[in-house]
Amino acid sequence: MTLPRGDKARTGEEAFLKRYRPEDYSRPSVTVDLVVLTIVDAVLRVLLVRRREHPFKDAWALPGGFVRVGDAQRDQGEDLDAAAVRELAEETGLEPGQVFLEQLYTFGKANRDPRMRVITVAYYALVRPDLAPLVRAGGDAADVDWFDVGSLGKADLAFDHGEVIARALERIRGKLDYSDLAFSLVPHTFTIPELRSVHQVVTGIPQDAGNFRRRFNRMLADGLLVKAPGKRITASKPATVYRFVRKGEEP
Amino acid sequence: MTLPRGDKARTGEEAFLKRYRPEDYSRPSVTVDLVVLTIVDAVLRVLLVRRREHPFKDAWALPGGFVRVGDAQRDQGEDLDAAAVRELAEETGLEPGQVFLEQLYTFGKANRDPRMRVITVAYYALVRPDLAPLVRAGGDAADVDWFDVGSLGKADLAFDHGEVIARALERIRGKLDYSDLAFSLVPHTFTIPELRSVHQVVTGIPQDAGNFRRRFNRMLADGLLVKAPGKRITASKPATVYRFVRKGEEP
DNA sequence: TAAATAGTGTCTATGAGACATTATGTA
DNA sequence: TACATAATGTCTCATAGACACTATTTA
Numbered sequence: 001m002t003l004p005r006g007d008k009a010r011t012g013e014e015a016f017l018k019r020y021r022p023e024d025y026s027r028p029s030v031t032v033d034l035v036v037l038t039i040v041d042a043v044l045r046v047l048l049v050r051r052r053e054h055p056f057k058d059a060w061a062l063p064g065g066f067v068r069v070g071d072a073q074r075d076q077g078e079d080l081d082a083a084a085v086r087e088l089a090e091e092t093g094l095e096p097g098q099v100f101l102e103q104l105y106t107f108g109k110a111n112r113d114p115r116m117r118v119i120t121v122a123y124y125a126l127v128r129p130d131l132a133p134l135v136r137a138g139g140d141a142a143d144v145d146w147f148d149v150g151s152l153g154k155a156d157l158a159f160d161h162g163e164v165i166a167r168a169l170e171r172i173r174g175k176l177d178y179s180d181l182a183f184s185l186v187p188h189t190f191t192i193p194e195l196r197s198v199h200q201v202v203t204g205i206p207q208d209a210g211n212f213r214r215r216f217n218r219m220l221a222d223g224l225l226v227k228a229p230g231k232r233i234t235a236s237k238p239a240t241v242y243r244f245v246r247k248g249e250e251p
Numbered sequence: 252m253t254l255p256r257g258d259k260a261r262t263g264e265e266a267f268l269k270r271y272r273p274e275d276y277s278r279p280s281v282t283v284d285l286v287v288l289t290i291v292d293a294v295l296r297v298l299l300v301r302r303r304e305h306p307f308k309d310a311w312a313l314p315g316g317f318v319r320v321g322d323a324q325r326d327q328g329e330d331l332d333a334a335a336v337r338e339l340a341e342e343t344g345l346e347p348g349q350v351f352l353e354q355l356y357t358f359g360k361a362n363r364d365p366r367m368r369v370i371t372v373a374y375y376a377l378v379r380p381d382l383a384p385l386v387r388a389g390g391d392a393a394d395v396d397w398f399d400v401g402s403l404g405k406a407d408l409a410f411d412h413g414e415v416i417a418r419a420l421e422r423i424r425g426k427l428d429y430s431d432l433a434f435s436l437v438p439h440t441f442t443i444p445e446l447r448s449v450h451q452v453v454t455g456i457p458q459d460a461g462n463f464r465r466r467f468n469r470m471l472a473d474g475l476l477v478k479a480p481g482k483r484i485t486a487s488k489p490a491t492v493y494r495f496v497r498k499g500e501e502p
Numbered sequence: 503t504a505a506a507t508a509g510t511g512t513c514t515a516t517g518a519g520a521c522a523t524t525a526t527g528t529a
Numbered sequence: 530t531a532c533a534t535a536a537t538g539t540c541t542c543a544t545a546g547a548c549a550c551t552a553t554t555t556a
């Protein structure tokens with residue numbers, strides 16, 4: 001079963017493209033919205049910004065904005081992922097590499113924005129707790145803040161952003177056990193109890209200290225973790241500090 | 252920490268909406284593309300259609316089309332999911348309820364379509380093998396066909412559709428073990444060896460017959476499966492026929 | 503009765519969960 | 530030294546993987 005790519009058939013494609021009129025089709029607006037999460041004081045928090053304009057003026061909303069699509073065949077604008085990275089930088093000052101960023105889901109019900117048809121591609125980002133305090137410095141403190149996801153009612157948020165957050169939580173809860181996500185929610189160096197706390201805060205399920213440590217030790221044996229210098233200030237025995245080693249990386 | 256939804260602040264929202272001009276922002280085209288999968292003759296197959304127009308004229312591509320977005324605030328068009336359902340019906344004649352359909356991922360690199368900026372929201376659908384033969388009847392037989400996913404080179408396909416298919420495969424392989432997906436790839440009634448074959452065809456990993464049966468028997472004990480009437484035509488001992496019971500459903 | 507496949511049983515290794523116990527650093 | 534928490538160890542149970550063996554239906 002061969003698939004003729006049809007190189008011959010492409011004759012005339014250039015001419016076709018010149019004739020093509022994008023205006024012949026009506027088009028929606030497309031935005032990127034970000035669910036930026038962190039853990040501070042053992043609470044899972046999401047970054048929200050207060051809207052300055054209608055609709056939902058003065059309500060809290062996810063940071064986000066329009067995808068730049070250019071205005072010609074020669075300039076088609078920015079990649080979707082690039083738009084997410086740009087919005088993240090604009091709204092938080094965080095660079096990719098500092099945070100985990102992944103596409104989440106695309107929300108496209110009609111009338112989710114009363115102005116016009118808007119389809120939003122949601123991304124979620126995980127921010128280490130030591131970087132979280134830097135975020136507010138970027139914007140006006142009154143207009144951007146971290147909120148406890150546990151005490152957010154869906155009705156509190158603009159648009160369908162409550163749904164978006166709910167889906168982000170579902171995603172990270174599902175991936176936490178079999179992925180590296182948890183390492184994006186602790187400082188660059190961390191202790192086993194700290195990592196255990198991340199699991200408890202995200203899932204809400206208490207983790208047995210001993211059993212958690214056992215799983216952790218397997219990662220250590222696999223070389224995914226190495227001991228790191230430094231110790232925590234504590235009123236009792238301080239825990240050993242570790243550092244995560246990405247696959248293929250050398251310690 | 253309370254979130255003032257700002258009902259007072261919404262005063263003036265109506266007036267604002269009237270003044271709003273969507274044309275002030277440039278907008279991309281948005282399409283829905285479908286990765287329609289089935290298993291026939293122990294081969295995982297994807298439905299492709301031959302393009303009649305430039306670009307990629309005569310190349311094979313995923314079925315899909317533009318999302319209807321309406322042209323006014325009062326008519327914002329169809330939901331994204333509805334667009335997927337509509338395209339599925341148009342291109343295959345299949346109705347929701349007959350197939351499993353789920354959003355996959357949104358592809359939005361610049362220049363993925365040479366005509367203009369197009370962002371596509373990909374969905375994937377799983378079709379039972381007994382329904383698969385009906386699909387071609389809908390379209391022109393020369394222009395729509397099922398292709399073995401194992402012998403598709405990415406370069407054979409229009410746009411970035413090779414990538415889209417690859418991601419769909421990744422998704423179903425990841426979900427097969429801990430979800431009900433497999434039941435969407437067998438007929439309404441099925442045998443244990445048939446179900447085992449689905450796993451082998453999708454993952455490419457051989458499954459021990461005895462161990463597979465053991466897991467299956469747990470589902471039986473949990474009431475997720477019931478025996479069904481009928482038997483297969485076979486040259487040796489015919490297997491017991493079962494039927495899947497969705498959660499909450501009565502057998 | 504032979505061939506082929508359905509279906510059962512067994513042994514071992516591994517990991518999860520519950521929980522008791524020991525070790526160690528700080529105030 | 531007392532306290533708090535880190536760290537280790539042990540028991541049981543559920544499940545996965547490998548594989549031998551039995552049962553049943555058809556040609």
